[in-house]
Amino acid sequence: MPIYLDNAATTKLDPRVLKAMLPYLSDNYGNASSIHSLGQKNNLVLEQARRDIAKILGGEGSGFIFTSGASESNNFILRGIMRANQSKGKHILVSAIEHPSVYQTARSLQKEGYEVGFIPVKNDGQIDLTALKKLLRKDTVLVSVMAINNEIGSVQDLNAIAKLVHATGTYFHSDIVQAIPYLKIDLQKMGIDLASMSAHKFYGPKGVGLAYVRPGLKIEPLISGGEQENGWRAGTYNLPGIIGLAEALKIAYRERTAYLPKVKKLRDYFWQRLQKEIPDIKLNGNLKKRSENNLNIRFGKIEGEAILMDLSTQGIYVSTGSACSAHNLKSSYVLSAIGLADYDLNSNIRFSLGRYNTKKEIDFTVTALKKTVKRLRAFSPVK
């Protein structure tokens, strides 16, 4: 049996979610925009899902827009808000550890003539609030800070950030894709004006996500040419996906209180054993203010992709921020941002635990990892 420790990349579809989706992949195939009853029945189901989601995440129902996933939502929100609010200004701030779908989109906006600032983070992965305060201006339209980082699991103080951001009349966007169910989200209470997420990060299907746009905000659509989502996002409703997203979200928060201590205990046990049994390893980031399922570890003297491949041949699936694993051969800018030296950037493995992991799997992984690290270190030239 494979051991899946890459739940921040994607998760296994929950069978209960699949069951909820199935009717909409077969008999209930109507287009939720169609006028006839096959379509309109699905329209009712769609709007119920939207209300269910709003109840859990605490935003206004009409603010939830279904998309293909968080990457689309991030693109839509960054580009759409900046384009539609030029009367306020052309300045946008994003954190230095944002997901590429925010980071690269900000860079692309820069080329279009917008002014982009990057908010630094401290070595524990926390946004530097003093720096943010200094960077904020009257013409800052949007600030984007992710709730939980995908690589090091650092959890941001969203309430404090929102407060600062609103002081200049700036909108606050948070990519909450890694935060389900690790944070209790109440968009309105927390002062989050805009948010993005994907269903597949919490045992829902791939290819569906949400953009939250607080009603009343001006935004331009990214995909136009249809009246779906009040014209904010054209394209036939992905009803099986939307039903899957809503069901996965409901399960995630219903089971949250039982899940969080369980996964934290497993993660802490894993880290304690590794510290004891493998020399020359370090935790990237801070163990506090970190999502309960994340470990990002530096294994001295050896390269991350080699560790990953060695584990993969043993049926253990993890992830790395090393340059060798990246398409552009660039190492993780997140690890750079939290202060890792260049020579340390390629020796890191991310373990992201999830709902289905067991202690037995962790024990097996520790044994395998000890062997892997020993083997690769035996012929490392690094002194």
Add this chain to the structure above:
Amino acid sequence: MSLNYTKKTIKAFLKPKNIGVIKNPDAVADVGNMVCGDQLSFSIKIAGGKIKDIKFLSFGCASNIATASILTEKVKGLTVAQAKKFGWRQIVKELGGLPPQKVHCSMLAVEGLQKVLKTYERKHPTLLVSKIKTKSPSKQK
């Protein structure tokens, strides 16, 4: 991104040949890839103008290890002149292909080989003369 390694690459990664450092080597050389941070360290033993032994150490990904392993296997026994002509395409061919963004690993391995041979020649200048004659390799013996 396709990062599918061939079975042969995985095998060479899991069971690399010629790893380590040669005792009393005739030359050693380190190379590093500025782009991805990979490093290779070669040591070599030459006798009678031929590569008698070659070993390597690696800080690198699976294909870095696999390509260096294949290279050492292929050049062992070659004359210095023959080894200098050894190209990265031979490694890629031997492994049955490499993912496009991993081809540079084979180039780093060849760069390391070139460097260790150059270091050897610098330390053994007499052989530079024979190198000139290598156009007819048979005479080198």
